Amino acid sequence: MADAEQPNDKKSTKPDAIIQLIVFRLGEEEYGLRIEQVKEVTVTPEVARMPKTPPFIKGIANLRGDIIAIVDLEERFGLRPAGQELPTTSYTLAIEAKDYTIGIVVREVPQPLSIPISIIEKAPEFIQDININDKYIEGIAKVDGRIIIVLDMLKLLTPSEIMQLQSS
Template structure:
């Protein structure tokens, strides 16, 4: 009976973690759940498409699939970090039910596991600013870093998804 209690205490001590892909936009760190990312690749050549929003850089051929490529800094109106230009960028490929999208990031994304308890809800005033853009899942704390956790499926509005699919 006593060994059962010890095992129960060990199981409750194991904290649930969330596995993130972390990257920088501007000077801040952002993360998305690893299960929302199909792959990370060096950004291939992008072909500009007419009549698309400016934050949609165009389309690329990634492993035989033609995928729309979005610049997250431009989408969120974030000023890019100052410093020397990088030789190339990276693309996080996300596959939703209705579409596949690539998101450009300027530095190599990192993998990081955070305890779920270290991710706080975003302050309500941030969430209420624009109801359609409720894509901030929370703010993760890791050592002395703050990581804005995004729900990558909510970055585009339903109207934008329809526009991209047509």
């Protein structure tokens, strides 16, 4: 009997792994990124429009000496109400991947949030299947009545979009 209880004891004494998210709004929904994917958060710098880029690529900007592409996820995901543009002051999350750095533009100051990794549920398959790209929704977290869609930014852009960014 004591042997059967030991695994439960070990499980209850081992704390659940905690992850930190940077949470922001797109449209009416809340989204989160793992903090290790976010290099920095800053007020959006001046953006220069680039030719031959998808509409959700707002252009390029100089962020502390690095030229990065600025991506509008509200436009990418089709979440912006018709006719509404970004406010004059927006914020940019600099996301650093192996081959590129991009800026994700958001309306409000993103907030940090620590949650147990166990509360992130896998996104339903039908949601993943209809997405443009391969599984960029890591999961869905329910926190105090809020639903936060956790994104994997490193899977968000397609290889051809990454090539467009690198050649800009």
